[in-house]
Amino acid sequence: MADETEDQSAMAQWAAQNPPGESGEAPSWGDDEGAPGSERILNQEEIDSLLGFDLSGDGDADRTGIRAIINSALVSYERLPMLEIVFDRLVRLMTTSLRNFTSDNVEVSLDNISSIRFGDYLNSIPLPAILAVFRAEELDNFGMLTVDSNLIYSIVDVLLGGRRGTAAMRIEGRPYTTIERVLVEKMVEVVLQDAKAAFEPLTPVSFTLDRLETNPRFAAIARPANAAILVKLRIDMEDRGGRIELLLPYATLEPIRKMLLQQFMGEKFGRDNIWEGHLATELWTTQTEVRAVLDEQQMGLKKVLELKVGDTLMLNATPDSLIELRAGPISLTRGRMGRRNQHIAVRCEAPLTPQAKQAVQKI
Secondary structure (H helix, E strand, C coil): CHHHHHHHHHHHHHHHHCCCCCCCCCCCCCCCCCCCCCCCCCCHHHHHHHHCCCCCCCCHHHHCHHHHHHHCCCCCHHHCHHHHHHHHHHHHHHHHHHHHHHCCCCEEEEEEEEEEEHHHHHHHCCCCEEEEEEEECCCCEEEEEEEEHHHHHHHHHHHCCCCCCCCCCCCCCCCCCHHHHHHHHHHHHHHHHHHHHHHCCCCCCCEEEEEEECCHHHHCCCCCCCEEEEEEEEEEECCEEEEEEEEEEHHHHHHHHHHHCCCCCCCCCCCCHHHHHHHHHHHHCCCCCCEEECCCCCCCHHHHHCCCCCCCCCCCCCCCCCEEEEECCEEEEEEEEEEECCEEEEEECCCCCHHHHHHHHHC
16 A cells, blocks of 8 residues: 555656646657656746746846846946046035026935946936937047936926926927027036036046937937946925936946046055155166177177187277167167276267167166
C-alpha cells in the first residue's frame, strides 16, 4: 500500500507540472523521451515572466529581466556630484530674478533631479506646453526648457496685472497667442541668464535661446535613446504657479564631465600643491651632467674595428668653432671654449634650444 501511495503522489505531482493539451489527453513522449524528468517546453506566460514583461500591470517588470538590463545603461546623476550644487545655486538665483521680473512673491523649489532617455521624456511631456530650445555656446550643444501650461497662464496673468487670489483662466484647445509666447520668451531668457550664473564658478557657459516650439517632435535635440539629465523646478507665486523642466543631454555635459565629478568646488583630483612646490624646489637644486661636444664624425663599422692604439682621428673643429652642450641626448645650447684660471670653460653664445625648452616644460 505504501508503494502505491508514493506512486500516486508522484503521478499527481507530474500531472500538475504537465497539464493536458486542448484535447484533454495527456501528453505523450516519443521513443527518446521515456521519463517525466525530461526537458519540457515553456509556455508563453513563463517566457514573458523570464523576460520581465509586465503581466500584472503594476509596473514592477521594469526592475527585472530585459528591461532592467536596458535601463541599467542610464548613468545616474549622482555620479556627477557638482551638478546638484549647480542646480541648488540655480534655484537661489531664480528666486531673486523672478521676483524682480514679476514684481511678485515668487518661490522656486527643486523637486527632482533624475536621468532619463530623451525619447521617453518627449513622450511624457504634458501638452499643451512651450518648449524652449537653447544652445550652450562653449559646450557646442543644445538643451531644452519645458514650461507647462499652468505656469504660462500664471506668468501672463501676473505680468498683465491679474488680480491676486483668482485662479488663472485656462482656455484649452487653442494655440498660444503672440503675447503669451513673447512673455514666456522673456521669462525663459531670465532663467537662462541664471543658469549661466549658476555654472559660472565651475566653467563659463553662455546659454542662448534658439527657438520656441509647441510640438515636442520639433524640439528634438538628441537621439531618442540618448541619456539626459532632467531637472524639475516648481515655481509658486502665492496661489498661482507651475513647473519648469530643464533637460540637458549627457552629450552637452561631456566637455565638463571632469569638473562635474568633483566632490567640492576647486577639487584638484589628487594634486597636492605642497608636494608640487617641494618637487619644483628639489628639481632646481638637482645636479645634472652636461657634456661639451667638440665635433662628431660618422664612419663605417669596419673602420671602427680596424682602429689601433696610436691612430689619429682628424676633427673638423677649429679654435673658433662653436661647441655643443648636451644633457644626455638633449642638445641644450652652443658656446665657445676657452680657459678661466686653471679650468677649461665654455661661454654660452645662444639661448636654449626648443628641444631643451620642451624637456623643461614636461618636467
